[in-house]
Amino acid sequence: MYVVCFICFLFEFVMDSRSHIHNTILPCPSGVVGTWWFAPAEASSFFSAALQDSMVRATTYSFGSICFGAFVVALVRALRVTLQYARQNDDAQFLVCILECILRCIEDMIDYINRWAYVYVGLYGMDYLTAGREVINLFQQKGWTVSMLCLRHFTILTKNGDDRF
Amino acid sequence: MSTIPIVPAAVAEGPSGKNNISSANAHPYQNYNDTTVVEAEDFHGNLLQQQPGMQHEKQPNQLKDVFWAILFLLHFIPLILYALFSSSSDEGQNNNNGGNSLPSINVGPHLFWLSVVALVSVGLSSLSLEGMMRHADVLVKISLVFSVLFSALIAVFGILSGNLLMSILGAASFAIGCCYASMVWHRLPFAAANLRTALSAVRSNMGLVVVAYLFMVLAFGWSLLFFLGFGNSMQQASYPVLFCWLVSYYWVHQVLQYTVHVVCAGK
Numbered sequence: 303m304y305v306v307c308f309i310c311f312l313f314e315f316v317m318d319s320r321s322h323i324h325n326t327i328l329p330c331p332s333g334v335v336g337t338w339w340f341a342p343a344e345a346s347s348f349f350s351a352a353l354q355d356s357m358v359r360a361t362t363y364s365f366g367s368i369c370f371g372a373f374v375v376a377l378v379r380a381l382r383v384t385l386q387y388a389r390q391n392d393d394a395q396f397l398v399c400i401l402e403c404i405l406r407c408i409e410d411m412i413d414y415i416n417r418w419a420y421v422y423v424g425l426y427g428m429d430y431l432t433a434g435r436e437v438i439n440l441f442q443q444k445g446w447t448v449s450m451l452c453l454r455h456f457t458i459l460t461k462n463g464d465d466r467f
Numbered sequence: 468m469s470t471i472p473i474v475p476a477a478v479a480e481g482p483s484g485k486n487n488i489s490s491a492n493a494h495p496y497q498n499y500n501d502t503t504v505v506e507a508e509d510f511h512g513n514l515l516q517q518q519p520g521m522q523h524e525k526q527p528n529q530l531k532d533v534f535w536a537i538l539f540l541l542h543f544i545p546l547i548l549y550a551l552f553s554s555s556s557d558e559g560q561n562n563n564n565g566g567n568s569l570p571s572i573n574v575g576p577h578l579f580w581l582s583v584v585a586l587v588s589v590g591l592s593s594l595s596l597e598g599m600m601r602h603a604d605v606l607v608k609i610s611l612v613f614s615v616l617f618s619a620l621i622a623v624f625g626i627l628s629g630n631l632l633m634s635i636l637g638a639a640s641f642a643i644g645c646c647y648a649s650m651v652w653h654r655l656p657f658a659a660a661n662l663r664t665a666l667s668a669v670r671s672n673m674g675l676v677v678v679a680y681l682f683m684v685l686a687f688g689w690s691l692l693f694f695l696g697f698g699n700s701m702q703q704a705s706y707p708v709l710f711c712w713l714v715s716y717y718w719v720h721q722v723l724q725y726t727v728h729v730v731c732a733g734k
Contacts, residue, residue, distance in 0.1 A: 349674040353730070357678065359526065360729040366532030368729055369539040372721030373714075379721075380713035384706075420725055424732025427526035430535075 356424065367423050367430040371416045378409045539722065546715055549708070550697045577694075585687050589680070603666055604659035611655070615644035675731060682727045689719050 360368065382405040389398050415437055422433035530536070599606060622637030669675055693716055704712065 350672050353672055353674045356730045360726050363530055364729055366536035368722055368725045369535040370532045372725050373718055375721050376714050376717035379717045384710055420728045421732040424729040429531040
């Protein structure tokens with residue numbers, strides 16, 4: 303049991319480490335580019351002023367918002383992993399499979415909205431719920447096609463192993 | 468109406484409708500002789516005409532969602548206390564049993580493989596970063612075509628192996644992929660321009676990559692601490708407690724991941 307858990311976590315770690323790097327690249331069109339675009343002088347060096355400022359804000363003013371969104375995803379993911387272990391038993395396999403699928407969809411949906419919401423958090427210093435509302439407003443105003451195009455775009459780029467997008 | 472500042476299509480695609488961002492490292496304004504005026508709305512709905520050098524929106528110096536930050540920090544206390552009490556009660560139990568300790572787990576091989584996997588993942592990530600930087604636009608097209616062709620290959624493999632379900636699913640995926648590719652093909656230059664712009668920004672701020680690796684090391688450290696420090700306690704934990712451990716493990720990972728995200732997005 304312990305070894306199985308360990309291997310699962312090992313796999314999760316690889317996925318996480320890959321997404322750390324992808325997280326740096328993929329949100330940039332709406333992220334650091336914001337500073338880089340409007341104030342290039344502040345974001346054109348190795349450890350630029352924009353990066354330092356952003357780092358301080360993320361670990362102080364916006365840390366609560368990060369913890370809030372992360373908790374929601376962690377809760378759903380923990381439920382899903384628990385269900386994965388439950389699949390080792392022979393009871394109600396079909397039901398467990400469907401539940402796991404639903405949880406996976408919910409997890410991906412929350413994770414996807416979170417990524418947009420945290421762009422608002424990073425750019426405007428909003429709290430998590432307000433940022434989430436703004437994301438929904440954005441999708442409603444600009445159309446879901448745009449977001450789905452981005453989703454597809456990110457999925458293609460991260461297809462080899464990282465299934466978080 | 469509230470929108471984030473956006474890159475107008477005219478800028479992304481160039482004056483002639485084609486993408487003319489020539490240099491991967493150049494700031495897009497440099498390709499328009501610094502005369503481009505970007506019209507956008509700020510978060511409060513005010514129309515902005517922004518030119519190079521304009522400042523971004525000033526953020527309020529106010530802590531947000533403080534409760535969750537405190538909860539996150541406090542949740543380590545019961546975690547550590549449980550691990551400590553659990554290990555001390557194990558020792559007491561072992562002493563009462565005449566020194567027969569619980570079967571210990573040899574973590575050496577696991578640690579070795581964890582390190583190998585971590586190094587490989589760092590290498591792969593660096594390679595993919597470099598690959599995306601060098602061939603951004605080609606990569607987008609190849610990826611789209613590859614995903615469609617891969618569905619076709621699955622369908623063919625299903626037919627050849629006599630697996631009807633696999634062939635039907637492959638064919639359906641191929642058909643959907645073809646429709647999707649034909650629908651978005653004309654938008655690929657826009658996507659490629661977006662990606663190129665993003666990669667130019669990353670090149671201008673290579674510190675972002677260092678931050679990403681730093682947080683990856685932190686995540687690696689947390690995984691190590693979790694299993695080496697709490698592994699024995701987890702073995703004897705009941706399911707509700709185990710669930711809480713899982714939440715804690717993922718919570719810390721998500722916080723690290725989203726912190727990188729916010730750092731990238733922030734100003």
